[in-house]
Amino acid sequence: MLAKKTPAREEAPDGGAGTRRDALGISRLSLAVGTGESEIPLLADVTVRVGRGETVGLVGESGSGKSLTARSALGMLPRGARATGGVTVSGVDVLAAGYRELRDLRRTRVSMIFQDPRASINPVRRIGDYLTEGLRARGVPARGAAEQALDLLGQVGIRDPKGAMGRFPHEFSGGMLQRVVIAGALSTEPELLLADEPTTALDVTTQAEVIGLLKEMQRAHGTGMLFVTHDLDLAAAICDRVYVMYAGRIVEESAGASLFGAPAHPYTRALLEASPSVHGGRAEIKAIRGRPRALAEAPSGCAFRDRCPLAGDECAETVPAHRPHGTSLVACLRPEQVTP
Amino acid sequence: MSTGDAMSTGDAMSTGDAVKAPVLSATSLVKRFGHVTAVDDVSFELMPGASLGIVGESGSGKTTTARILAGLEQPTSGTVTLDGRAVEGHSRRARLRQARRLQMIFQDPYGSFDPRQTIAQSIAEPMRLHAPGSRKEHRARVDELLDQVGLSSRAGQSLPRDLSGGQRQRAAIARALGVAPRVLVLDEAVAALDVSIQAQILTLLDDLRRDTGISYVFVSHDLAVVRYITDTAIVMRHGRIVERGETEQILRSPRHPYTRLLLDSIPSPGWDLDRVARDRRALDLL
Ligand SMILES: Nc1ncnc2c1ncn2[C@@H]1O[C@H](COP(=O)(O)OP(=O)(O)OP(=O)(O)O)[C@@H](O)[C@H]1O
Ligand SMILES: Nc1ncnc2c1ncn2[C@@H]1O[C@H](COP(=O)(O)OP(=O)(O)O)[C@@H](O)[C@H]1O
Numbered sequence: 001m002l003a004k005k006t007p008a009r010e011e012a013p014d015g016g017a018g019t020r021r022d023a024l025g026i027s028r029l030s031l032a033v034g035t036g037e038s039e040i041p042l043l044a045d046v047t048v049r050v051g052r053g054e055t056v057g058l059v060g061e062s063g064s065g066k067s068l069t070a071r072s073a074l075g076m077l078p079r080g081a082r083a084t085g086g087v088t089v090s091g092v093d094v095l096a097a098g099y100r101e102l103r104d105l106r107r108t109r110v111s112m113i114f115q116d117p118r119a120s121i122n123p124v125r126r127i128g129d130y131l132t133e134g135l136r137a138r139g140v141p142a143r144g145a146a147e148q149a150l151d152l153l154g155q156v157g158i159r160d161p162k163g164a165m166g167r168f169p170h171e172f173s174g175g176m177l178q179r180v181v182i183a184g185a186l187s188t189e190p191e192l193l194l195a196d197e198p199t200t201a202l203d204v205t206t207q208a209e210v211i212g213l214l215k216e217m218q219r220a221h222g223t224g225m226l227f228v229t230h231d232l233d234l235a236a237a238i239c240d241r242v243y244v245m246y247a248g249r250i251v252e253e254s255a256g257a258s259l260f261g262a263p264a265h266p267y268t269r270a271l272l273e274a275s276p277s278v279h280g281g282r283a284e285i286k287a288i289r290g291r292p293r294a295l296a297e298a299p300s301g302c303a304f305r306d307r308c309p310l311a312g313d314e315c316a317e318t319v320p321a322h323r324p325h326g327t328s329l330v331a332c333l334r335p336e337q338v339t340p
Numbered sequence: 341m342s343t344g345d346a347m348s349t350g351d352a353m354s355t356g357d358a359v360k361a362p363v364l365s366a367t368s369l370v371k372r373f374g375h376v377t378a379v380d381d382v383s384f385e386l387m388p389g390a391s392l393g394i395v396g397e398s399g400s401g402k403t404t405t406a407r408i409l410a411g412l413e414q415p416t417s418g419t420v421t422l423d424g425r426a427v428e429g430h431s432r433r434a435r436l437r438q439a440r441r442l443q444m445i446f447q448d449p450y451g452s453f454d455p456r457q458t459i460a461q462s463i464a465e466p467m468r469l470h471a472p473g474s475r476k477e478h479r480a481r482v483d484e485l486l487d488q489v490g491l492s493s494r495a496g497q498s499l500p501r502d503l504s505g506g507q508r509q510r511a512a513i514a515r516a517l518g519v520a521p522r523v524l525v526l527d528e529a530v531a532a533l534d535v536s537i538q539a540q541i542l543t544l545l546d547d548l549r550r551d552t553g554i555s556y557v558f559v560s561h562d563l564a565v566v567r568y569i570t571d572t573a574i575v576m577r578h579g580r581i582v583e584r585g586e587t588e589q590i591l592r593s594p595r596h597p598y599t600r601l602l603l604d605s606i607p608s609p610g611w612d613l614d615r616v617a618r619d620r621r622a623l624d625l626l
C-alpha cells in the first residue's frame with residue numbers, strides 16, 4: 001500500500017510555492033495567554049512554510065517557541081491562548097477549524113512525533129493495537145489494518161514484526177519504540193509530519209538510524225516534515241531549509257546547507273561559535289553572554305540586543321523586519337557585519 | 341590508623357615529583373549488578389592537571405565508573421587510588437577523606453541542593469565539614485567562589501529553584517571547588533544545558549583547570565564536548581574500554597569500529613547515513 005502513493009515531487013524543494021499547495025503554511029502567527037495587564041506573549045509574527053516533500057528545520061534554544069509553533073499546526077494551542085495570524089495545513093484553516101475537523105486532520109493528513117516515544121503510546125496497550133487503531137480510524141478494515149501494521153513494522157526495521165505486534169511498549173528500547181511511533185505516524189500517509197525533537201533522547205548511533213528511516217519514509221510518501229531540534233548540526237545536515245527562532249520569533253530563514261557557511265543573524269553565528277565540533281581543526285568556542293529568553297522577558301526592539309556583540313542604539317527602537325541577505329531572510333539591522 | 345595512613349608516600353610526592361605520579365588511578369575495576377556487568381575491567385590513570393574523557397553510549401558503564409571513582413559505589417573488584425592512597429571502606433572518615441580530594445558534579449545539580457537553603461549556604465556546607473576556619477572566613481571564601489564561577493552575590497542569596505539550569509551548574513561547581521579538591525568527576529555535566537550556556541560552563545571549566553591545576557574526569561556521550569574539554573579519553577562499550585588515547589588522535593584516526601560508528605553517527609554537512617549503516621555491519625561482524 002505504500003507503493004501506490006504518489007511519488008515525491010522532483011522539483012527543487014524551495015520552488016513549488018505556487019503550483020501545489022503547501023503541506024504547512026503558518027503566517028504571522030502571534031500567540032498570547034492571559035489578558036490585560038497579565039497578558040504573556042508567547043509567539044510573535046511567526047511565519048513558517050513547509051512544501052510538499054520538503055524537510056524544514058526549526059532550531060533554537062529552549063523557550064524560543066519551537067514546540068509552540070509546531071503544535072499550532074495541529075491546532076494544539078496552550079489553554080486560554082489567543083492567536084492571530086493564519087495556520088493552514090493542506091488547505092485547512094486550522095485556527096478556524098472545529099473539533100471534528102481538527103480530529104480528521106490529525107487522523108489523515110498530519111502526524112506528530114515527540115521526543116519521548118513513551119509519552120505517545122498507551123503503556124497498557126499492545127503495539128499491534130496502537131498501530132491498527134490509527135489505521136482503523138482512517139477507515140481501513142480490520143484485516144487490512146493488521147496486515148498493514150505488520151508491513152509497517154518491517155519497514156521501520158523491527159525484527160519479528162509478528163511477535164512485536166503482541167508486545168507492550170515497556171518491552172522495547174527507546175530507539176525501537178520511536179521506530180514504532182514513526183511507523184504509526186506514517187501509516188496514515190500524511191502530507192505533513194511534525195517531528196518535535198524526535199531523536200533528542202536517543203544515542204547518536206540510534207539517532208542516525210532513526211533519521212535515516214524518517215528521511216527514507218518521508219521520501220517514499222512525499223511527506224513534508226517540520227523538524228524541531230536544538231541541534232544546529234542535525235538541522236543543517238538533513239533540512240532543505242532552516243528557521244532559527246529566538247525569544248518567540250523567527251530571526252533567520254536559510255537554506256540548510258548554507259547555515260554554517262554564511263549565517264546572517266548574529267545569534268545564528270553566535271550559536272555556531274558556541275558549539276564545539278568534532279569536524280575540522282580543534283577550534284576555540286565562544287560563549288554567548290546572558291541566557292536565552294522567552295518572548296515575555298525579552299528586551300524591546302531586537303530581542304537579542306542584550307546579548308548581541310553588534311548591538312547599537314537603533315537596535316532598541318523597533319523589532320527588525322525580515323529582509324533578504326545572501327541566501328537568508330534575516331531579522332537584523334546589520335547582517336552585513338555577520339557575513340558580508 | 342587505617343592501612344592507608346601507613347603508606348602515605350603519595351602525599352610526600354605531591355610536593356616534589358608531582359608531575360610523575362597520577363593523582364587518580366583505576367585498576368581493573370569491575371562492577372556487577374546481579375548478572376549485569378556494568379563495568380568490566382576498567383583501568384586508567386589521571387595525571388595532576390590533566391583531563392580525561394569517558395565516552396560511550398547510554399548503558400556503557402560511564403556513570404557506574406564515575407560513581408566508583410567518587411566512592412558512591414563499591415566495585416565488585418579492582419581498586420581506585422586517589423592521591424597515592426587506595427580508596428577503601430565506606431566509613432564516614434573514609435568518605436570525608438575522599439570528598440576532600442575528589443568532588444563529583446552531576447547532570448542535573450538541582451537534586452543535590454537543599455531546596456530550603458540559599459545557594460551561598462549550600463556552597464558553605466562542604467567547607468564547614470572539610471576546611472577549618474571561622475564563619476566570617478567561610479563567608480568571604482563563598483563570595484570568592486561565586487565570583488570565580490561568574491555568579492552574582494544576589495544569585496548567592498537565591499534559592500535553587502530561582503536559578504536557571506546554567507546558574508545551578510555554576511553553583512554546583514563553586515560548591516565542589518570550596519574544598520579545593522584535586523579531582524572533579526563530571527557526569528554529563530553540560531548535557532542538559534542550552535548551547536550558549538553549555539559554552540559558558542565549558543569555558544569556565546577550561547579556565548579553572550588552567551588557573552588551579554585541578555584534574556577532570558569528564559563523562560559524556562558527546563564527542564564534540566569531550567574533544568573540547570579533555571586531553572585523553574577512553575571509549576567504553578558494554579562496560580569495557582574499546583579504545584584509549586589522546587582525544588584528538590582518537591577522533592582523527594579511530595582504530596576501533598565502534599569509535600568509527602560513533603564518529604560517523606554525528607550529523608555534519610554531507611552526512612553519510614549509508615556509511616553509518618556500513619559501520620554498524622562492520623561492528624556486528626566483530
Ligand atoms: N501554556 C503555556 N502558558 C504559558 N507559557 C507557555 C505555555 N506553553 C509554553 N509557554 C512558554 O512559551 C515559551 C516557548 O515554549 P516552547 O515549548 O515552544 O519552547 P521550545 O522552543 O520548544 O523549548 P525546548 O527546547 O525547551 O523544548 C517558553 O517560555 C514557555 O515557558
Ligand atoms: N544500581 C543499579 N542496579 C542495576 N543495574 C545498574 C545499576 N546502575 C547501573 N546499572 C546497569 O549498568 C549498566 C551501565 O550503566 P551506567 O553506568 O549508568 O551507564 P552510562 O552512564 O554509560 O549510561 C547498564 O546496563 C545499567 O542498566
Ligand code: SF4
Pocket residue numbers: 265266267302303304305306308309310311312315320331332333334335
Ligand atoms: S538588530 Fe542589532 S541587536 Fe539585533 S541582532 Fe542585529 S545587530 Fe544585534
Ligand SMILES: [Mg+2]
Pocket residue numbers: 066067068196
Ligand atoms: Mg520544545
Ligand SMILES: [Mg+2]
Pocket residue numbers: 402403404528
Ligand atoms: Mg550515565
